[in-house]
Amino acid sequence: MTNLRILRGAGLSVLCVFCTATALAERVTVTINGLEEDMLESARANLELKQYEERDVSAAQARRLFDRGKEQIVRSLEPFGFYNPSVDGRLERPEPGKFHAVYDVKVGEPVIVQQSSIEVAPEATALDPVKQAVQKFEPRHGERLDHATYERSKDQISKALANDGFLGAQLVRHKVSVVRSANTADIDLAWDVGPRYRLGELRFSKTQFPDSFLQKYKLWKDGEYYSADKLLALQQSLVDADYFTSVAVAPDLEHAANGEVPVDVMLIPAKRTLYTANLYFGTDSGPGAKVGVQRRWLNKRGHKLGGEIEYSSRLEEYSVKYQIPKPGPRPRNYIFGVGYRDEETDTSTSRMFRLAATQVADRWKGFTRTVGLQYLNGDFEIADERGQTSLLYADGLLTRKQANDIYFPTSGYSLLYGLRFGFEQVLSDTTFAQLRAEGKWLKKVTADGRVIFRAALGGMIVDDFDALPPELRFFAGGDRSIRGFDYQAIGETNASGGVIGGEYLIAGSAEYEHFFFQNWGAAVFVDAGDAFKSSFDMNVGAGIGLRWKSPIGMVRVDLARPVVTDLDGGWRVHLIIGPDL
Known part of the structure; x- marks a missing residue:
């Protein structure tokens, strides 16, 4: 009984404490x-x-x-x-x-920078990157003392020094003196830059390739001054080679001696065989699939071999390519290919055997440059006109692409310039020369909207137009050309009214997209142009579209119809899946 009273008393005490705390x-x-x-x-x-x-x-x-x-x-x-x-x-x-x-x-009045002293040795400020970092230092005289801007400017000078070889540079004096009563500040900074290092031995980790092959990727001469940009370029070249899953390039500062710093490259080999498979759908192409296999390296010299098969309701294509790399300060790839293509559209059918020998140079004056020889042999039918052709021609291509996002850019552009020519005296059924140019530009203009402009121009001189297969003629119309018209429905016509393509091409497009939700938007657009031989006839298509930022890329569903044309036509749905550029 006594124990029960004790327990009750303890419980009441705990309850009182709890209630008081609450x-x-x-x-x-x-x-x-x-x-x-x-x-x-x-x-x-x-x-x-x-x-x-x-x-x-x-x-x-x-x-x-x-x-x-x-x-x-x-x-x-x-x-x-x-x-x-x-x-x-x-x-x-x-x-x-x-x-x-x-x-x-x-907040009151801000503290204003009254004096700013930045000391960097003349041998360092003689270099443009360091000079610009010093000249752009903020906050300047007369500006508000913003500490984040101040720290960022300090870091930019230190980074510029390190990037240009002053690897031991130290900030030996850094002082900001604030006079609260006067709302003024003085900035006093000084760097001891130390010696400027040169690039030393380039050392690769053990990989599937001998060191003699990897040394060909070196982008500088012995004794050149250290540059972080050169190391980044080396890293990018090795990544682009597609032999490795991981590439890490770093200076070995611990073993820097005699004014030289060794450079270590750590490489992890990729899987030797690469398999690819893609499914796609477009209103021009219909449903299709593409499968491929590539041997990333065949030998110690880095040669590659790959094959690809593509099949859709309108296309059947087989190709094999052999690639020989030539790494170095001016990298090249030599590609030899053979293929067969069987394509059928509403306008034409074509069965072509192709041989190709090309040289590809990346980052040539900002472009990817492709030059080579192409040989086509096969038969075709365009607007009930049958033909056979054998053409050997030179082919040159310049392409360039820039975007702030790979899949959903708000700013960017793409450019393409092409030249082809062949001579009847050199294994060709006709003499011809062809120029073409394509461009696309997009820009964000509002918080949720962007504009897209597209243009295509082409022209040729040819002795016998009938000897050219469909792939060497100009057509317009379709998902990526003039919407509201069938694929390749616009071009010069023959006596029976069938479209046979043209010697010239002029086409353009203007589009505005607005996203009402994070991943969903709408578009309005106007496309115009013609493919012709002598007389330009304007064809204009206009419409509206739906946009979806899907996990596999941008999905565009457009509804368009001809608004200016001599051709018959009504509303047409266009579906495109893939990147904007």
């Missing part, structure tokens, strides 16, 4: 007036009281933290250059169990 528990909310954006975020992050909005706090704690808050807000504004703000506040009790802390802030 009664004393308070909650607090915080409002900061007078600050915007980054300064408001900084004040909230530095305000200790803000951390108690989701926690219980006693009345004594709330008052103590509230009093500290004024000084915490003042300190949070110093990185933005405001050293003399005024902070008034009040701690309100809107209802029992709740506190509301209100701070009213006036």
Whole structure:
């Protein structure tokens, strides 16, 4: 009985303590007036009281933290250059169990940079990257002292020094003197740049290739000054070679000696055989599939061999390519290929055997350059006109692409310039020369909208137009040409009214896309142009479209119809899946 009374007494005591603690528990909310954006975020992050909005706090704690808050807000504004703000506040009790802390802030006048001294040795500032980093140092005289900008500018100078070989450069003096009463600041910085290093031994980790082959990827001559850009270019060349799953290039500063720094390259080999498979669908091509296999390296010289098969409702194609790399400061790839292509469209059918020998140079004056010889042999039918052809011709191509995002760019462009020519005296059924140019440009113009412009031009001189197969003639119409028209429906016609293509091409497009939701949008567009021999006849298609940023890329569904044309036609659906550029 005595034990029972003790237990009851203990229980009542615990209950009383719990109820008392609950009664004393308070909650607090915080409002900061007078600050915007980054300064408001900084004040909230530095305000200790803000951390108690989701926690219980006693009345004594709330008052103590509230009093500290004024000084915490003042300190949070110093990185933005405001050293003399005024902070008034009040701690309100809107209802029992709740506190509301209100701070009213006036940032006052900012601290202005009065003097700025930046000392870097002349041998370093003689180099453009270092010179520009010093000249662009911010904040400048007369500007607000922003500590984030100050730190960023310091880092840019240090980075420029390291990138150009001053690997031991040290910031030996860094001082910001603030006079609060005058709202002024003086900046005093000095670097000891040390010696400028040269590139030393290039050392590769053990891989599937001998060192003699890998050394061909070296992009500098012995004794050249160290440059981070050269190391990045080396890394990119090895990545582009597609022999390795991982490429890491780094200077070995620990073993730098006699003014030279060794460069280590760590490589992890990729799988030797690469298999690929793709499914696709387009209103021009119909459903299709593409499978391929590539032997990434056949031998110690890095030669490659690959084959590909593509099959759709309109196309059947087989190809084999043999590639010989030539790495170095001016890298090249020599590609020899053989293939067969059987294609049927609403306008033509073509069965062609192809031989090709090409040289591909990446990053040639900003372009990828492809030059070589092509040989075509086969038969074709265009608008009920049958033909056979045998053509040997030179082929040159310049391509360039730039975008801020691979799959869903808001800024970017693509360019293509092509030249082909062949002579009847050299294994060709006719003499011809052909020029073509294509361009596409897109730009974000509003928060959720972008414009897309596209243009295509082409022209040729040919002795016997009838000897050219469909792939060497100009057509217009279709998903990627003039929407509202069937694929290759626009071109010169023969006596029976069938489309036979043209010697010239002029086409353009203007489009506006607007995304109403994160991944869904709509488009309006106008396409126009013609493929012709002598007389240009304007064909214009216009319509609307749906856009979806899908996991496999942009999906475009367009509904368009001809609005200016001599051709018959109605509404047509166009479906395209893939990147914009």
